Amino acid sequence: xxxxxxxxxxxxxxxxxxxxxxxxxxxxxxxxxxxxxxxxxxxxxxxxxxxxxxxxxxxxxxxxxxxxxxxxxxxxxxxxxxxxxxxxxxxxxxxxxxxxxxxxxxxxxxxxxxxxxxxxxxxxxxxxxxxxxxxxxxxxxxxxxxxxxxxxxxxxxxxxxxxxxxxxxxxxxxxxxxxxxxxxxxxxxxxxxxxxxxxxxxxxxxxxxxxxxxxxxxxxxxxxxxxxxxxxxxxxxxxxxxxxxxxxxxxxxxxxxxxxxxxxxxxxxxxxxxxxxxxxxxxxxxxxxxxxxxxxxxxxxxxxxxxxxxxxxxxxxxxxxxxxxxxxxxxxxxxxxxxxxxxxxxxxxxxxxxxxxxxxxxxxxxxxxxxxxxxxxxxxxxxxxxxxxxxxxxxxxxxxxxxxxxxxxxxxxxxxxxxxxxxxxxxxxxxxxxxxxxxxxxxxxxxxxxxxxxxxxxxxxxxxxxxxxxxxxxxxxxxxxxxxxxxxxxxxxxxxxxxxxxxxxxxxxxxxxxxxxxxxxxxxxxxxxxxxxxxxxxxxxxxxxxxxxxxxxxxxxxxxxxxxxxxxxxxxxxxxxxxxxxxxxxxxxxxxxxxxxxxxxxxxxxxxxxxxxxxxxxxxxxxxxxxxxxxxxxxxxxxxxxxxxxxxxxxxxxxxxxxx
Numbered sequence: 001x002x003x004x005x006x007x008x009x010x011x012x013x014x015x016x017x018x019x020x021x022x023x024x025x026x027x028x029x030x031x032x033x034x035x036x037x038x039x040x041x042x043x044x045x046x047x048x049x050x051x052x053x054x055x056x057x058x059x060x061x062x063x064x065x066x067x068x069x070x071x072x073x074x075x076x077x078x079x080x081x082x083x084x085x086x087x088x089x090x091x092x093x094x095x096x097x098x099x100x101x102x103x104x105x106x107x108x109x110x111x112x113x114x115x116x117x118x119x120x121x122x123x124x125x126x127x128x129x130x131x132x133x134x135x136x137x138x139x140x141x142x143x144x145x146x147x148x149x150x151x152x153x154x155x156x157x158x159x160x161x162x163x164x165x166x167x168x169x170x171x172x173x174x175x176x177x178x179x180x181x182x183x184x185x186x187x188x189x190x191x192x193x194x195x196x197x198x199x200x201x202x203x204x205x206x207x208x209x210x211x212x213x214x215x216x217x218x219x220x221x222x223x224x225x226x227x228x229x230x231x232x233x234x235x236x237x238x239x240x241x242x243x244x245x246x247x248x249x250x251x252x253x254x255x256x257x258x259x260x261x262x263x264x265x266x267x268x269x270x271x272x273x274x275x276x277x278x279x280x281x282x283x284x285x286x287x288x289x290x291x292x293x294x295x296x297x298x299x300x301x302x303x304x305x306x307x308x309x310x311x312x313x314x315x316x317x318x319x320x321x322x323x324x325x326x327x328x329x330x331x332x333x334x335x336x337x338x339x340x341x342x343x344x345x346x347x348x349x350x351x352x353x354x355x356x357x358x359x360x361x362x363x364x365x366x367x368x369x370x371x372x373x374x375x376x377x378x379x380x381x382x383x384x385x386x387x388x389x390x391x392x393x394x395x396x397x398x399x400x401x402x403x404x405x406x407x408x409x410x411x412x413x414x415x416x417x418x419x420x421x422x423x424x425x426x427x428x429x430x431x432x433x434x435x436x437x438x439x440x441x442x443x444x445x446x447x448x449x450x451x452x453x454x455x456x457x458x459x460x461x462x463x464x465x466x467x468x469x470x471x472x473x474x475x476x477x478x479x480x481x482x483x484x485x486x487x488x489x490x491x492x493x494x495x496x497x498x499x500x501x502x503x504x505x506x507x508x509x510x511x512x513x514x515x516x517x518x519x520x521x522x523x524x525x526x527x528x529x530x531x532x533x534x535x536x537x538x539x540x541x542x543x544x545x546x547x548x549x550x551x552x553x554x555x556x557x558x559x560x561x562x563x564x565x566x567x568x569x570x571x572x573x574x575x576x577x578x579x580x581x582x583x584x585x586x587x588x589x590x591x592x593x594x595x596x597x598x599x600x601x602x603x604x605x606x607x608x609x610x611x612x613x614x615x616x617x618x619x620x621x622x623x624x625x626x627x628x629x630x631x632x633x634x635x636x637x638x639x640x641x642x643x644x645x646x647x648x649x650x651x652x653x654x655x656x657x658x659x660x
Contacts, residue, residue, distance in 0.1 A: 001313055002261035007321065008441045008576045009306035012283075012328040013398050016299035017292025019283040020245065020331040022324075023157055023564065024255065024308035025587070027068045028276030029322035033159045033587055038063040047089065054212050055093020059086050059102055064163075068254045068278040069269030078253055080111040080280075081178060081269075095205050101182065106189075108178035154247035154284050157564045159587060162280075174210065241493060243563040245286035245331065251300045255279045257307055277309040279324075284563075286331065306576070321584055325562060325570065329392075329400060329579030336560060337485070338390045338403060338437065340550060341448060344483075345390075345405045346383040347375040347542030350431030350454040350535060352411050357427075367522050368473055370429065370456055370531070374538040377409065390437060399578040402438040415466055424464050429456040439575040444487040446575070450507070452479040454535060455515065471520035477532055478514050481507035481539060483547070487573045490583055493565020495573060497554045499547055507543035511536045611635055 012019045038044050050056040067081040086105040124131045176192035184190055196203045256267025257277035268274050283302060285291055293299010308326070313319030356369040380387050387407060392400030409431045417424050435450045455476030459469040488496040502508040511532045550558070562570060562583075573583040610632035634640055 003310035006307045010576050011304045014292045014303050018328055020286045020328055021284050022326045023282040024279040024324045026309045026322040027278045031065050035063040057091045059089020062087050082109040082111055104182035106180045108175040110175050154250040155563050157567045241561050241565050244561045247284040247286050247563050248288045249285040249291050251283045253281050255281050279308045323585035325583045325585045327581040332581045333579050342388045343383045343546050345388040345435050348433035348450045348452050349407050350374055351377045351409045352429040352431050374535045405435040408432045423460055425460045427458050441577040442574055444574055446485045449482045473521040474517040476515035479511045481509045483507050490570035490573045493562040495560040499551050501547040505544050505547045506540040509536050509539045
């Protein structure tokens, strides 16, 4: 199926970096979840607000819809159209001649996700006129940061959070052209132009009402529709399972479905089958990694050639994918799994040293004893050393097709003269270890194969140029092994991994002699057999030990635990073309009791890090200065960067002025 083939091409790269993980939810599944939440929480359908100044809205609403991308002619990759449907109700107030019937109204609210990228404040210049505008602009930036933080709570994938954010959109900016205001006598939708023709005063007053309503609700800690959403003051577990990597930064964006096979060559928004495959992406970094592109909007846009969603393959719905949790190869392979395999790289190397050479006069032959160690380089004794790291392979190293380790240890003494005879000789010995990690796109198994070559080459001649050698000894041995690691399942957000190292749990180490040449030279009896048995035995022992350690770790301390393990059901994890791990996810929206929701999340929530204190001040005569010391004490163990400090001044209870 072409959709599933495209999904395997999914990459988490941007033009200037990558995301550690991306959670993709289709427009169709999000809207279905909205309906489920409303069905399980019928009180959410009731909207009531009354103010002596503004008036009263008393209405019922249906589950909203989210259209990813602008629903106008030009597609905006970071715009959401949020459709709120009023099934019945009225708005009343002194500014209306009569109650306004809002039954059948469909308001289209534009939510611009590009406002999530908020730059730093503009520094003041010292010029009063210029600084007045700068201060006002910086205040708008502060508001934008609050809006950005609403969408960018790392680790929180709950449908409640998304609903609360969208419902708290700028209601005064509803899109006139995309909104409809009931139906006329003939059953046709009433457009904005028709409405204000009949009620001219609404052109200004309706937007003003919605704006003041939303502001009043926010001041009461509610979303515009009257819901209260309370995040905890500090992160806490949804379940007892803490994620292996905790998300610390997020950028939310839209990813349009494209598949030329189905004639979809461009990102197409809409409330239809194609639009339903567009995705809302939570793009996250973990472990305090910075967002790609230094947080600049252009560097944050995902540049994946694949897709996150798939059509159903038949009428039964088979093959349909509406949600994907994608782990980057940089996170799952390079940070999690491959470091666990580096002991194999160390165990695979052979470290040769200078041979011991003696002359047998009776046989007129040179005796050679080769010296080496297996798995021990005295200069690199720790398997975590960078020399044992895996290196990505492929035409584009940002999108690797495999990983490879290679380390060569060589001793070459060049041409030497035997001081006891008119003989010249060369001695070379090499240990070369290679370990490869590969996968089949769409499969669940990593194949780890190792090849170690150990060989030596000694030659003797009666001239310094080493022409026409008359004696030699050349041997090369090849050791091969293979293991595999498979994703068995993802249950409860925990990835179950299994390790296969063969029937004897030792990687099925094999050894062959690939080269043997000998003339007028000798070695200790069975030295070649001892070399093969020793190196192969060391490999078997090391692989067997690693097998036990990894198998135990995969069941205990080294489980891979997904973020969102209390929110999503995971299934069918597999490897993509470039090593991304792609798991299907479904959200269970049936649990929220929405009017008062306390959502506990694995997330980064702002906390107070400074304790503030101020010295008291006494009144002074005119012209004399007053000094007030304001001290912020760091309650944490880490340095704190302050980007903005705001001071407010007020008169005393008797109304005396602060400044004269």
